[in-house]
Amino acid sequence: MPNPIAKMTVSFSLVSIPVTVYAATGRHTVPLHQVHAADGGRIRQKRVCELDGAEVPFEDVARGYESPDGRTVVLTRDDLADLPLATTREIRVLGFLDAARVDPVNYDKAYYLGPSNPAGARPYALLRQAMVEADQVAVARVAIRTRECLAVLRVREDVIVLQTLLWPDEIRSAAGIAPEGIELRPKEVQLARTLMDAITEDFQPEAEHDEYAHALEQVVEARLAGLEPPHAPESRVLPPGGTVMDLMAVLERALADAQEQHPKSSGAVKSTSTATQPGKKAAPAKGGRPRPT
Template sequence: MPNAIAKLSIIFSLVSVPVTVFAATGPGRHEVPLHLVHGGDCGARIRQPKVCEVHGEVPAGDIARGYEAPDGRIVVLTRDDLADLPLATTKEIRVLGFLDAAKVDPIAYDRAYYLAPSMPAGERPYALLCQAMREANQVGVARVALHTKESLAVLRVHGDMIVLRTLLWPDQVRPSAGLAPHDIELSPKEVQLARQLMDAVTADFRIETEHDDYARALEEVVEARLAGIEPPHAPASRVLQPGRPVTDLTAILERAIADAQEQHPKTRRGGA
């Protein structure tokens, strides 16, 4: 079981649901531990001690958070200061309203947390909220403060649990104006072939079987270096080269469909 992060209460109108917050995601085996080292033939670790401008190196237990005022004065904030902010969301998940899940743009999603009932008395209202959101196919939009910052968040049903997903604030999502291509005219034939190719590559795709190839490739390079042999190299890329025009997109799509049907026999049997 993951470690508990906080004990809060989901508050919507007069209903209170006490919950314990757990991190829903973690590094797993997807991060090969790389350290900062001195390059070349040395390889010694680079250390980063915490150094006070006045007293030199400082132990971790003596480090606090501080705010520098415009006049240069420093306000030192203790753990108690941060835990007792005059803000309801440091103790509550304040539900603002409910929306259809499709109305929340996935680009704003940030961290995910499991919410579990923190006491037997909270299990019935927890199950009620879970069932109501499931039947309505809606998510709750809330405010919550975690890890010394307040966030917008959504509450959504995941199996029999409620998951809290923090959101980026609207001003954190950068505008996309000017990034998309313009004045591209596509023929109906091209669109039809693209849809056919999508069906072909999806025929036997199962997202739950996917795994992290990057971490394994990095481990192979490390193992080769340890063995004193030449590490494996990247395969030839099929990425379109900059400035290289696509002369016949229809022909490329037709070849891609044939290739996909060879790799995905279910498509060839059932038809795309």
């Protein structure tokens, strides 16, 4: 079980659920340090006061705000822990929404919530079951580590997860990014969907791992052993900018590659590839639309 972060209360209407907050995720990284390239000596960063030049120990470091007129307000840890916010110890539910209503681009950090005492177990289970049966998430307001944010409560593996959200004005506009005026042929869309099915047939997300960390460890181990480290494989050669791509030909080659990489779906790939060859039409299904493969 992960270490607890805080004890809070989930409240909606007159119902209160005492919960303990746990970090739901943890990043794994290869520990790299800043060193002097010439001799490998560690680069140390010191906290130095710019007024008197003295090195400041961590316990004497506070947070500060500089006003437009140049004055500095020093905020202590007690100031930040005792902000005049109801949400500093409360996860206040604002309402419930269908899970699909929350755009994943808003998701930030995840925390597990567990009942902090036996009295909270029953209302915890009640909220969990109600959200599961309604297929809804709770939208809440909470302050995590001195920063207030919106969040959703959702259920994962019988545990209520608090997922913090970015504020709406923290999401940048996507205007002008997507291409416009692109007309796709039905055969292209059909072939792309068949390729998606072929690649997905035996895909298992839980089997994926951090290849970057593994590659970095290989380089470190080779350096420690005094050996030549492994190098990056040859990258795929992309067509130069402005080149008109024969999309159908690319999709056909991709399907052939998928047939080799994902043999479980080879039958579907073969049949679709034949159905989309020039001069041949896919057999229509009911309603006159192409039959999906």
